[in-house]
Amino acid sequence: MKKKLLSVLLAGAMVASLAACGSTGTDTTNTSDNTNTEAKADDKTEEKTDATTSDATGSLDSIRLVNGKPEIDEQLKTLASKYNEETGNVVEVETIGGDQKASDALKAYYQAGNMPDIFFVESNDIPDWEGKLVDLKDEQWTEDTDSELVVDGATVGFPYSVEATALGYNKDLLDKAGIDPSTLTSPAAWTEAVEKLDSMKDELGITAVFGWCAEPSNLGWSSGTHVFGQYLDAGLAYDDRTYIDLLNDGGKIDEKRMKDFADFIGMMNQYSDPALVIDGNYDSQVAGFAEGKYVFVTQGNWIAPNILSNENYSGFEMGFAPYAFEDGIDTIIGGVPNFWAVYAEGHVDAAKAFLQWCSEDSAQQILVEQAALISPYTDCKYTADAPFAASIAEYIANGKLSYWHTMEKKSGLEDKTSVIFQQYAKGALDADGFTSTIAQVIASYYAN
DSSP: OOOOHHHHHSTHHHHSSBOOOOOOOOOOOOOSOHHOOOHHHHHHHHHHHHHHOOOTTTTOOOEEEEEOGGGGGHHHHHHHHHHHHSSEEEEEEEEOSSSSOHHHHHHHHHHHHOOOOOOOOOEGGGGGGSSBBBOOOOOOOGGGGSOOEEEEEEEEEEOBBBBBEEEEEEEHHHHHTOOOGGGGGGGHHHHHHHHHHHHHHHHTTOEEEEEEOOOOOHHHHIIIIIIIIHHTTTTTTTTOOHHHHHHHHTTTHHHHHHHHHHHHHHHHTBBBHHHHHTTHHHHHHHHHHHHHSSSESSSSSHHHHHHHOOOOOOOEEEEEEOOOOSOOOOOOEEEEEEEEEEBBEEEEEEEEHHHHHHHHEEEEEEEISSSSOOBBOOOOOOOOTTTTHHHHHHHHTTOOOEEEEGGOOTHHHHHHHHHHHHHHHHHOHHHHHHHHHHHHHHHHHHOO
């Protein structure tokens, strides 16, 4: 996979505007290294394209896109409407996710013979779809980004958003407490700040210091992927693969680093909303933060649309603080964590045409300005005026971005580790128990 995103961000307009967009090319040449698979896809494409030419809407092609990010469902439907307006073609948007694991739903679609033409994938999902995805390497949009997903020489993922994750904070509440988030770069600084905030709960009008949820059925994708990803990458240089390579070498961990991480999670458990941390869900977590109930939230910039649409959001400024479980950790994690892939037995040409359009002006304006996404394309004229944008820009400008390696762990590992986070939150494990248990579970999962 290419990992040149940081240089693109630093060199281009994204540092200033956090919104870099795509080309105006329209080349949708159909190529693939796998001749037999592509021929089969071409046959299917021809069949399905013919079947849609008489659609009542007058469209030339109708395709189905399965979105794994429920927070942008409305905006993607606006995108589809704009595409229909400009081209006459139809894109049906279907959204899964939130409290449902998108990859599991897609596997069920496949087993039922109900696959979409374009669907949401993460890099560690790719082995599950081997031989079923179209190689997009010759598409025009690939010339305008270094963030496409490339596996074994094949371009199998269209990047549509750069994302960053750390501990989101409510700057108004930190200002009232006299806490500068830039100082939160050590366990001692975090402990002092959290204890102060907790002592001021009534004065600040907050329910808890942290909005953190470790419920594995609803938010295992968050704890087992994003929060666990802090152990893998927090504080590292952008090209440092130390802990992901260790993990993928048979499921090994650095026990000291994991214990330090466990101590930090223990602090979060102690100062989180007890009604949220064990049995909560995504909607209540994000709504609580938007409404000023929590000073910090364990999510990423993808929650921006939910915050902006919350009628009780007061307009407070927000930013990101690092998971500083070791002295000197001062980075946030950023990159392109998920992609859109094209199903090889779907409407391939129509799907390619839509993705090309998504890299261009009309689509990028919607994705950046309405969906509040940060685009991975390099010549945008739009600015994302969204929560967290200024904070992310500052980290990028200062070279304080760690790469998003959590998507490279063995697929499904988050289903195992997320259960351990909940056991820890419930008090069934202490920090040492969390460290030893997660080490055993990871090693066993990789062994099998």
